[in-house]
Amino acid sequence: xxxxxxxxxxxxxxxxxxxxxxxxxxxxxxxxxxxxxxxxxxxxxxxxxxxxxxxxxxxxxxxxxxxxxxxxxxxxxxxxxxxxxxxxxxxxxxxxxxxxxxxxxxxxxxxxxxxxxxxxxxxxxxxxxxxxxxxxxxxxxxxxxxxxxxxxxxxxxxxxxxxxxxxxxxxxxxxxxxxxxxxxxxxxxxxxxxxxxxxxxxxxxxxxxxxxxxxxxxxxxxxxxxxxxxxxxxxxxxxxxxxxxxxxxxxxxxxxxxxxxxxxxxxxxxxxxxxxxxxxxxxxxxxxxxxxxxxxxxxxxxxxxxxxxxxxxxxxxxxxxxxxxxxxxxxxxxxxxxxxxxxxxxxxxxxxxxxxxxxxxxx
Amino acid sequence: xxxxxxxxxxxxxxxxxxxxxxxxxxxxxxxxxxxxxxxxxxxxxxxxxxxxxxxxxxxxxxxxxxxxxxxxxxxxxxxxxxxxxxxxxxxxxxxxxxxxxxxxxxxxxxxxxxxxxxxxxxxxxxxxxxxxxxxxxxxxxxxxxxxxxxxxxxxxxxxxxxxxxxxxxxxxxxxxxxxxxxxxxxxxxxxxxxxxxxxxxxxxxxxxxxxxxxxxxxxxxxxxxxxxxxxxxxxxxxxxxxxxxxxxxxxxxxxxxxxxxxxxxxxxxxxxxxxxxxxxxxxxxxxxxxxxxxxxx
Numbered sequence: 197x198x199x200x201x202x203x204x205x206x207x208x209x210x211x212x213x214x215x216x217x218x219x220x221x222x223x224x225x226x227x228x229x230x231x232x233x234x235x236x237x238x239x240x241x242x243x244x245x246x247x248x249x250x251x252x253x254x255x256x257x258x259x260x261x262x263x264x265x266x267x268x269x270x271x272x273x274x275x276x277x278x279x280x281x282x283x284x285x286x287x288x289x290x291x292x293x294x295x296x297x298x299x300x301x302x303x304x305x306x307x308x309x310x311x312x313x314x315x316x317x318x319x320x321x322x323x324x325x326x327x328x329x330x331x332x333x334x335x336x337x338x339x340x341x342x343x344x345x346x347x348x349x350x351x352x353x354x355x356x357x358x359x360x361x362x363x364x365x366x367x368x369x370x371x372x373x374x375x376x377x378x379x380x381x382x383x384x385x386x387x388x389x390x391x392x393x394x395x396x397x398x399x400x401x402x403x404x405x406x407x408x409x410x411x412x413x414x415x416x417x418x419x420x421x422x423x424x425x426x427x428x429x430x431x432x433x434x435x436x437x438x439x440x441x442x443x444x445x446x447x448x449x450x451x452x453x454x455x456x457x458x459x460x461x462x463x464x465x466x467x468x469x470x471x472x473x474x475x476x477x478x479x480x481x482x483x484x485x486x487x488x489x490x491x492x493x494x495x496x497x498x499x500x501x502x503x504x505x506x507x508x509x510x511x512x513x514x515x516x517x518x519x520x521x522x523x524x525x526x527x528x529x530x531x532x533x534x535x536x537x538x539x540x541x542x543x544x545x546x547x548x549x550x551x552x553x554x555x556x557x558x559x
Numbered sequence: 560x561x562x563x564x565x566x567x568x569x570x571x572x573x574x575x576x577x578x579x580x581x582x583x584x585x586x587x588x589x590x591x592x593x594x595x596x597x598x599x600x601x602x603x604x605x606x607x608x609x610x611x612x613x614x615x616x617x618x619x620x621x622x623x624x625x626x627x628x629x630x631x632x633x634x635x636x637x638x639x640x641x642x643x644x645x646x647x648x649x650x651x652x653x654x655x656x657x658x659x660x661x662x663x664x665x666x667x668x669x670x671x672x673x674x675x676x677x678x679x680x681x682x683x684x685x686x687x688x689x690x691x692x693x694x695x696x697x698x699x700x701x702x703x704x705x706x707x708x709x710x711x712x713x714x715x716x717x718x719x720x721x722x723x724x725x726x727x728x729x730x731x732x733x734x735x736x737x738x739x740x741x742x743x744x745x746x747x748x749x750x751x752x753x754x755x756x757x758x759x760x761x762x763x764x765x766x767x768x769x770x771x772x773x774x775x776x777x778x779x780x781x782x783x784x785x786x787x788x789x790x791x792x793x794x795x796x797x798x799x800x801x802x803x804x805x806x807x808x809x810x811x812x813x814x815x816x817x818x819x820x821x822x823x824x825x826x827x828x829x830x831x832x833x834x835x836x837x838x839x840x841x842x843x844x845x846x847x848x849x850x851x852x853x854x855x856x
Contacts, residue, residue, distance in 0.1 A: 258654050324841050331596045331657055335789065336840055339833035342786075346830035449782075453665055460658055503672040510665035517659045518647055 205532040216378075224370045232370055233438065238478035239373035240434045243380045245458040245470040247427025252456075253464035253527075254388055255420040256400030258334040261321070262428050262455050264341030265314040267348060267447035269429025270436040271355055273310035274364045276301045282363040289359065290352045303365060307376070307433055314429025317344075318422035326417045329403075338449065348444040360443025367437040376434065380427055385467055387423065396420050400465070457513045461523050469525030477509075484508060563696040568819040569812070574703040574772065576811025577710035580804045581765035582788035583795070584717065585637075585758030587803035590792070591734035592754050594653060598660040599640050601785015602667040603759050604766030607633040608682065608776040609675055611767050615683045622685040630763040637759025638752050646748070664785075671778035682774040689771075706768050713764055714804060717757070721800060726753055734798065783829065790836040796846030805847055810835070 223235060244262065251259045275283075275296055283292055291297070301309070325336045348355045355361075367373075387393050395416050398406040407413050436442050458477050462469030487504040516523060582604065589597045610632040614625030644663045648655050688702040721727040732740040733750050741747045769784060770776050787810060795806025810832060818825050839846065 252654075256654075258657065324837060328840055328844070330653060331594075332793075332840060332844070334657060335596060335786075335793070336837055338786075339790075339836050343830045343833050346827055350826045453661065456658070456661070503669050503677065506669040507666065507673055510662050510669055514644060514659060514662040514666060517655055517662060518644065521648070521651060521655055 201533070201536065204536065208532050208535075216374075220370050220374050229368065232368060234478060234482050235370060236368065236373040236438055237481075238475045239370075239377040240431050240438060241455070241458055241474035241478050242377045242471050243427055243434065244431035244455045245462065245474045246380050246384045246467060247424045247431060248455045249459045249462075249464065249467065249470050250384060250387070250396075250427070251420055251424035253459055253466070253470075254393065254400060255396040255417060256403075257326070257417060257420065258330060259337040259421065259424065260334050260449070260452050260456070261325075261337030261341040262424070263447040263449060263451035264337075264344040265318060265425040265428035266432030266435065266451060267341075267344060267442075267444065268317050269310035269314040269432035270442045270447070271348065271361070272313040272429065273303075273306045273433030274361050274436045274442060275299070275354075276309055277303050277306035277365050278361070278363065279365075285363065286356050286359070286361055287353075289357070292356075293353050296354070303367070303437070307430060310433035311426040311430040314432070315422045315426035318425025319418065321425075322418045322421045326414065326421060338452075341447075341449070341452065345444050345447060355444070358443060358445070360441055360446075361436075362441045364436050364440045364442065366440045373434060373438075376430065380430065381467065381471065384423075384427070388467065392416065392419060397465075457509060459523075460513060461516055463523035463525035463527060465527035466523070466525035466529060468528070468530040469523055472524055481505065481509075565819075566694075566697050567699070568815055570697075570699050570703050572812035572815035573808070574706040574811075575815055576808035577706045578765045578769050578772070578784070578807075579788050579791045579811045580807025581710055581713065581761045581768075582784060583791040583803035583807045584714075584800055585762045586789045587792040587795075587797055587800060588730075588734075588754050588758045591798040592730070592737070592751060593645065593649070593656070595645065595656050595660060596789060597758075598657070598785070599644075599663040599667060600637075600758065600762055601781035601783075601788070602664050602671075603633050603637055603762040603781065604769060604784055605671060605776070605778060605781040606636050606667065607763035607766035608770040608780065609671065611770065612680060612682055612776060622683070626767050629767060630760055633763035633766070634756050634759045637755045637762070641751060641755040646751070668778055668782070675778060677778060679775045679777040682770040682776050684771050684774055702768070702771055706772070709764065709768065713761065717761070717800065720757070726750070730754055787832045790832045793836060794839050794846055796848040799846075799848060802846055802848045809847070 224232065227235070244266065247265075248259070248262050251257050275292075276299055278286075279300055280298055283297060286292075321337070321340050325333060325340065328336055349358050351357070388396070395406070395411045396419075398409065398411055399413060399416055403413065432447070454477070458474050459470055461477065462471070462473030484505040487508065582600070585600050585603075586597060589595055589600070607629050610629035611622075611625050614620045614628055615622060618625070620628070640663055644659045645656055648659060684702075688700075688705055690701040691698050692701050692704060719727075721730060729740070729745045729750050730753065732743070732745055733747060737747070766781075770780075788807065791806035791810040792803045793806070794809060795804065796802030813835070814828060814831060817831055818828055824831075
């Protein structure tokens with residue numbers, strides 16, 4: 197029976213992947229550029245959310261420094277992949293320092309490099325910051341992101357300062373963003389379900405008990421922190437390819453807030469939840485542009501108010517945290533067993549149904 | 560640098576430090592009782608600034624009426640935030656309350672953008688505060704003189720409240736041991752509201768003086784002062800009112816002196832507070848005068 201189920205699950209997974217591929221293919225061909233952009237942004241949010249969820253949701257470290265790592269990734273990828281001519285156009289105030297002027301790597305190399313550089317900074321920062329706990333960690337990681345932003349604004353011969361970088365290679369193919377998102381999802385899922393992942397969850401649930409069980413707290417926290425930073429770097433780099441211009445003020449606390457909102461809505465500690473809510477948030481951000489525009493209800497016409505979207509989003513986050521703390525998925529994950537059980541259950545209600553219905557566990 | 564210029568910088572540093580101290584006290588009191596970084600505290604500066612602005616400009620009130628009214632509105636806002644966003648989840652993990660605080664902060668900022676518009680406004684400076692006073696060679700705006708004086712008066716009043724009144728004793732009891740004091744018949748909810756009211760009122764006083772010192776107000780004006788004042792509270796030793804005061808003055812004076820003595824570092828000014836925070840957290844996590852805390856199982 198178990199054999200049967202695992203075969204069935206394999207086919208279902210392959211089927212679902214094919215279906216997703218077909219969906220991406222269809223979307224790429226029938227949607228206009230604007231809609232494709234929104235869906236690509238959703239993929240970027242998925243990656244960023246998964247990264248932050250490893251730190252905040254699975255390890256219980258409350259990091260607010262995601263925007264800083266995104267910025268590092270975005271700048272690394274941009275500087276490595278921009279053609280030398282485009283760089284020369286940008287750096288008219290102060291020339292770019294020597295080796296970077298001529299570097300021109302393909303995106304396939306620049307992207308992992310962005311993640312690695314961000315992860316390296318994550319490692320550097322982890323040593324001092326991870327000695328702190330709870331809200332101190334939150335404020336210190338926020339501090340690091342702010343320090344980074346100031347340094348990036350000042351280091352004009354590397355980052356072009358407040359002027360930012362324009363003319364980053366533009367990519368608007370859904371395959372690129374969604375494949376990266378899928379690879380991220382698989383990698384993070386492997387990490388979370390490995391013995392490392394179990395150690396991270398143990399640290400989240402009770403740090404002292406985990407230490408007593410022989411888990412090396414510092415090692416695992418650093419691992420989690422730099423993994424999160426890695427994917428933040430990748431996400432930041434993709435954001436750069438998507439919008440083609442970056443500057444330090446793009447990466448304020450607001451960016452971290454958006455990602456934090458995604459993982460809280462989806463459920464801290466649920467990959468499925470993160471994916472679902474990243475897509476919902478990305479799409480809602482655009483759909484809710486209506487409330488920013490003037491509304492005419494016939495009898496009453498409201499003037500357009502820019503910023504109304506963010507009011508709604510912050511209110512939404514507040515309501516979720518007050519009344520529905522587990523978010524969409526809690527710590528549960530999507531699981532074929534749940535669907536199979538549902539179908540069986542409906543098929544033969546008379547017999548004693550599946551013992552383990554409910555989507556608890558990892559599939 | 561002549562002595563006169565040094566005095567000028569020192570007076571600047573002291574008035575900036577006073578503002579930091581006033582706002583930092585709100586953080587430290589709330590942290591002492593609820594172990595919560597009240598992210599929305601910085602935005603109360605903005606609430607106070609806009610209330611005072613509309614009082615003076617729109618309703619044509621004299622400043623001595625508009626400013627106290629703004630303090631009352633800010634206090635009510637602070638107490639409401641606690642009742643709505645923190646009280647229902649007080650027993651949840653601390654991270655949930657922190658997220659709630661972040662959400663409230665963003666809500667206030669964006670609501671302000673929608674209601675007041677994002678364009679900066681010029682804050683009215685009553686004449687009595689904007690006069691220039693001459694001390695020999697040193698010119699000081701009367702405001703720079705008023706700020707420390709008001710701060711000292713407010714701190715003295717606070718000191719009396721916290722140390723001498725029954726409510727103050729109850730506040731300190733709750734900060735020391737939340738559960739035991741509730742068993743001893745302290746009305747926790749009333750004390751928490753009272754703490755938020757006091758903290759918000761101080762933030763309002765600080766916020767109004769801040770807006771007169773830097774007379775351009777906008778909806779996001781509270782973020783940086785808020786973060787810096789939290790840092791000041793940590794530097795001084797979080798949970799302690801004296802610590803927050805010392806930390807506030809320390810941060811304010813250091814920031815001005817950094818720019819005065821090393822002008823080439825001006826661009827890094829905003830990073831300085833965070834560097835200080837991280838150094839303090841690593842080398843002396845309990846702050847300048849903080850007590851040693853041990854993690855309980």
